[in-house]
Amino acid sequence: MKKADSSKGSNPRPGEAQKLTMTEVAKYVGVSAMTVSRAFRQDASVSEETRKRIMDAVDALGYVLDQSAGSLSSRRTGFIAALVPSINNSNFSDTARGITDALDNTGLQLLLGYTDYSTEREEQLIESMLRRRPEGIILTGGSHTQRARRMLENAAIPVVETWEIPERPINHVVGFSNSEAMSLLVRELAGKGYRRFGYIGGTTARDTRGSQRRSGFLKTVEELGLGVGRLISFGVPPISMEQGAQAIISMLERWPDTEVVLCVSDLSAFGAIMECRRRGMRVPEDIAIAGFGDYEISSICHPRITTINVDCYGIGKQAAARLLDALQTGDAVRNEITLTSYKVVLREST
Amino acid sequence: MKKADSSKGSNPRPGEAQKLTMTEVAKYVGVSAMTVSRAFRQDASVSEETRKRIMDAVDALGYVLDQSAGSLSSRRTGFIAALVPSINNSNFSDTARGITDALDNTGLQLLLGYTDYSTEREEQLIESMLRRRPEGIILTGGSHTQRARRMLENAAIPVVETWEIPERPINHVVGFSNSEAMSLLVRELAGKGYRRFGYIGGTTARDTRGSQRRSGFLKTVEELGLGVGRLISFGVPPISMEQGAQAIISMLERWPDTEVVLCVSDLSAFGAIMECRRRGMRVPEDIAIAGFGDYEISSICHPRITTINVDCYGIGKQAAARLLDALQTGDAVRNEITLTSYKVVLREST
DNA sequence: TTCCAGTATGTTATCGATATCACGCTTGTC
DNA sequence: GACAAGCGTGATATCGATAACATACTGGAA
Numbered sequence: 101m102k103k104a105d106s107s108k109g110s111n112p113r114p115g116e117a118q119k120l121t122m123t124e125v126a127k128y129v130g131v132s133a134m135t136v137s138r139a140f141r142q143d144a145s146v147s148e149e150t151r152k153r154i155m156d157a158v159d160a161l162g163y164v165l166d167q168s169a170g171s172l173s174s175r176r177t178g179f180i181a182a183l184v185p186s187i188n189n190s191n192f193s194d195t196a197r198g199i200t201d202a203l204d205n206t207g208l209q210l211l212l213g214y215t216d217y218s219t220e221r222e223e224q225l226i227e228s229m230l231r232r233r234p235e236g237i238i239l240t241g242g243s244h245t246q247r248a249r250r251m252l253e254n255a256a257i258p259v260v261e262t263w264e265i266p267e268r269p270i271n272h273v274v275g276f277s278n279s280e281a282m283s284l285l286v287r288e289l290a291g292k293g294y295r296r297f298g299y300i301g302g303t304t305a306r307d308t309r310g311s312q313r314r315s316g317f318l319k320t321v322e323e324l325g326l327g328v329g330r331l332i333s334f335g336v337p338p339i340s341m342e343q344g345a346q347a348i349i350s351m352l353e354r355w356p357d358t359e360v361v362l363c364v365s366d367l368s369a370f371g372a373i374m375e376c377r378r379r380g381m382r383v384p385e386d387i388a389i390a391g392f393g394d395y396e397i398s399s400i401c402h403p404r405i406t407t408i409n410v411d412c413y414g415i416g417k418q419a420a421a422r423l424l425d426a427l428q429t430g431d432a433v434r435n436e437i438t439l440t441s442y443k444v445v446l447r448e449s450t
Numbered sequence: 451m452k453k454a455d456s457s458k459g460s461n462p463r464p465g466e467a468q469k470l471t472m473t474e475v476a477k478y479v480g481v482s483a484m485t486v487s488r489a490f491r492q493d494a495s496v497s498e499e500t501r502k503r504i505m506d507a508v509d510a511l512g513y514v515l516d517q518s519a520g521s522l523s524s525r526r527t528g529f530i531a532a533l534v535p536s537i538n539n540s541n542f543s544d545t546a547r548g549i550t551d552a553l554d555n556t557g558l559q560l561l562l563g564y565t566d567y568s569t570e571r572e573e574q575l576i577e578s579m580l581r582r583r584p585e586g587i588i589l590t591g592g593s594h595t596q597r598a599r600r601m602l603e604n605a606a607i608p609v610v611e612t613w614e615i616p617e618r619p620i621n622h623v624v625g626f627s628n629s630e631a632m633s634l635l636v637r638e639l640a641g642k643g644y645r646r647f648g649y650i651g652g653t654t655a656r657d658t659r660g661s662q663r664r665s666g667f668l669k670t671v672e673e674l675g676l677g678v679g680r681l682i683s684f685g686v687p688p689i690s691m692e693q694g695a696q697a698i699i700s701m702l703e704r705w706p707d708t709e710v711v712l713c714v715s716d717l718s719a720f721g722a723i724m725e726c727r728r729r730g731m732r733v734p735e736d737i738a739i740a741g742f743g744d745y746e747i748s749s750i751c752h753p754r755i756t757t758i759n760v761d762c763y764g765i766g767k768q769a770a771a772r773l774l775d776a777l778q779t780g781d782a783v784r785n786e787i788t789l790t791s792y793k794v795v796l797r798e799s800t
Numbered sequence: 801t802t803c804c805a806g807t808a809t810g811t812t813a814t815c816g817a818t819a820t821c822a823c824g825c826t827t828g829t830c
Numbered sequence: 831g832a833c834a835a836g837c838g839t840g841a842t843a844t845c846g847a848t849a850a851c852a853t854a855c856t857g858g859a860a
Contacts, residue, residue: 138818167582172518193543483846516846
């Protein structure tokens, strides 16, 4: 208690905010702490009059419920954990927003972390999240370290993997096939007469969704008998606008007759298009360029960018909904795959 | 215990993950729970050999520390709360990232919330955050409801307000003057010869930083003797690219001879520029347009956008640093203002 | 040899809320 | 009129860890 004593000594306004607990409130009102506790929850039976008196006292004293104490006793923390690759990427922050919106008014609070596209960091984060005893957890993607999988299994809480369809799902899945989505885009563009296809993406396999898009591209180009897809890998995912610009330069140097270039995301597509225009090329007349993700920028910029619209917000919202479902029904482990929609959006850039 | 019993009955793989506590680990190793607790912290004195045996057991059993129990006893939750207006806006998600990066390896965990630019929602969030007993809290801006201020004072934890300089700071501040920043931009552009200035921003006063930018604009245009600034307010903040596009249309209809338009953010500036180009206008020859915030897009798009660069990431990083300082020194309430840098970035759009 | 300091570990009380059971009172039913 | 049912409230044990103090043991100084 040394700490408390010293702070008491140096506190400029003593006697006020000193360790205000439910018991103080109870004393003040003249009821038991248990009744105060009940007054804070809607389900509990407290007479309307008592509840009002208690809430007035809470207001007067400035008491704020201590959930860290409550959750120990009730064994319900009210936390939901969510891990996304990046919070700076608007696709994922839309998902995060979908999650928080779905959690609004449920009394559940989001613990958000970003993995930076690294499974090691994900493992680390999973552990630090689980220490908070969340009641459920939402992950991005299906690649996890072995230890991460083990921890999740031991935790015995519902898990939702999002943004792709893992080969070996842990529990629930809310996502779509990145490979098929990209494939669909290739087919649409081939249908418009394009023949010489290029692809721009990041270098490593860190970004599993990126790899899936690329393999969907390659497979489909081949299936359509269009020869070999031309690949430029540039930069560590997620690749930036700037990297998209540099990648298109490489593409044009190596394969100057490329007709259409698909990019792993709208951001790189935007960078690529701006670079082309800066060099005096016309898009789509001289070269067509498409993106992935339907970021806001793609419907505004000039030319507007052809892309795949993905329901980022819906992924978050539905993932949270699956989690809430699982918590309510108390269903142990119900594996279920929720497919989210995507669609090709043809615009001026192709 | 009804719940535990029933879940025990229905659990498909019983006897494994059933309520694994520190005591189980201790029994398994043959030490006391206290020793296990100590093994988890670096400062505590446990022999290297015992620590290893304990950690092996932890691994074998799959035990994960329960911080919600620990924090009740230690009176340290290890939480830091942060509220930003929006997580979809890359300026603020950069700040959020700055915060998380600064918190990395400190053992502190971020509780992130977004206020949607509403002080009412902020108040609500502050309460739900305080229920988790964070050790410090980072806010955006200096406008808060009265009750919010009161709750923060009662909480007796360090508070950092960011992104602006409040008139009446609660505690620490890490930010800059939005008004002066905008003023600087006006002066620079006036120096380049521009005379008829327009401004595009959101409608209401919800966004205090936006209002400050606008008033900085108005004040400076007047000071320079350039007549009256032309204002278009369009949309509820934060205004989107699309709204920027619509606003520039209004601007040109109403004041066709406007020479330069400053926008509340790069996003609206971008929308405005794209709209102009779509209409065949040349930027900056026919009209010059500038933004605020130096988003990635502004250095990539064509033409590149003149803007004010703000150290978003640094704001987060420094805010967290101030908080860590305050926690370490245990300094009660040290009001201190940390000014962050900003600079005009002249590019092709003006 | 004795005693002290320091290290490694154990014991007990406690953090602040909630689960659970118990109790008194009112109301309505047969 | 007796008793069951329901409501509002209180008393006590407890959630799982850690603080604080206690204790056993070791090695070196006096």
